[in-house]
Amino acid sequence: MAIKVLIVDDSAVMRGMLAEIINSAPDLHVVGLAPDPIVAREMIKTHNPDVLTLDIEMPKMDGLDFLARLMRLRPMPVVMISSLTKRGSEATLQALELGAVDFLPKPKLDSSGGLEHYRVEICEKVRAAYGARPRVPAKSAASPKPLLRETSEASGGIASGLPERVLQDKLVLIGASTGGTEAIKEVLCSLPGQMPGILMVQHMPEMFTASFAKRLDGLCRLRVKEAEHGEKVVPGTVYLAPGHSHLSVRRGVGGYVCELAQSEPVNRHRPAVDVLFNSAASQVRGNALGVILTGMGKDGAQGLLAMKHAGAWTIGQDQESCVVYGMPREAAAIGALDDVAPLKEIGPRVLARLRNLERRGPQT
Incomplete structure (x- = not known):
């Protein structure tokens, strides 16, 4: 029918x-x-x-x-x-x-x-x-009040409990599509201001990513911006792939660096989650944490599997909390996930994993 x-x-x-x-x-x-x-x-x-x-x-x-x-x-x-x-x-x-x-x-x-x-x-x-699970908003449609952004001087890293070495060495990579704008907002708003750098891809046209980054920047403790080619990744900052380019990460002499490329679409997308995740598998390896959220299709699944094989820890959003259970389902089907969790638990589990990695020491 x-x-x-x-x-x-x-x-x-x-x-x-x-x-x-x-x-x-x-x-x-x-x-x-x-x-x-x-x-x-x-x-x-x-x-x-x-x-x-x-x-x-x-x-x-x-x-x-x-x-x-x-x-x-x-x-x-x-x-x-x-x-x-x-x-x-x-x-x-x-x-x-x-x-x-x-x-x-x-x-x-x-x-x-x-x-x-x-x-x-x-x-x-x-x-x-x-086939989606429509998200009925709370009775109050007003956005939450902007949170006081923590600075290293103000918080000294107390909010996250992570030492400087972890903040500098680790990276968090996030991929999402349909339903991802609200899912990403919930994950980022659950995190403290003192975090390793976060790079993310949300399938969006070019005109929308700047507004999305600005909106997130006003809502969460972390600084959120569109990624720029060649800029250094610093702790406490989230880098969103602009709608016109693939985003990847490269390990430089002084740390990690963002790279943008207007090459051909991957999985019919530019930016593509697989491009970011595959670069993390190559450049960040066991110091990476990969997160795949709600979305249509399979973009990100193979890249997340490559990250896992390289020693990264991976987590996917569960079916019940997804607007569209496509990308996380594909990742689960090929064995790319170490953990599966409801949306509200993704952020806390990422933070808990970072603390566990800190106790285990550097990953190579």
Whole structure:
């Protein structure tokens, strides 16, 4: 039976394009086209769709307001269709906080070159949303207050209990995709400010990673930024792969260094989790801790296995807490995981493992 999709967008041209793309897949069927949330509300009652695609900027009711009400009254899988602007990226992150499963930038109407890739991607995202576990947010949709960032002078490392050697020698590598923005936020907010450097890949377009890094930087104790080519990795800082480049790590004379490359996509992604994890297997080896979180597909599984074979410790998010149990499932299936845990326990287990590694001494 086909997955029923309702498209909500104020542009008739965009509604028609999305409908044509989605209806081209034999397992997907558009049951309605709504120009605004008011019409969408009635169509939801009439057609009982399985998945909703939702624009953000619309007349009569803003897409975020509609999403917040929808997730309170009738939670369902929602894929946001966002504009490629700074305002659009920030609103998309708010939508993911409110419970949207995933998002996709609007296609360029004047360009057919990338339309086939867009066709594949939106159909995959709708299918993943249909099988996803929608995250119903808490009654208060407000973001938590920014935490006081710890500095080495203020905390002296007391918050994490990790000595300078561990902070300098170890690295934490994180990979995520669908549902990963909120999962990463929960993991990072559970960690103290005194941590080894953290490098991570979240599948996101170029216009969205800067806003995501900025949002995380204001919420957690750790400093969060987009990675830059050639910059040194320092403790207490999280480096997010920019949406235009693969991120890898290299061991330099004075420590670890970030490297960016706009080479071909891997597993159809750039940035790709496998690129980061494979570099850690080669350069960091037993001093690495690998984390794979919720996401569609299998990106990161083979890289995590390479890390494990190189002596790294690895952990994956469990099925129950994943929005989409794809990437962690693939990692588990090939034996790449040392540990599996609910999302709320990932951060504490990483910290506990770092303390255990400190007692065991340096890894080579």
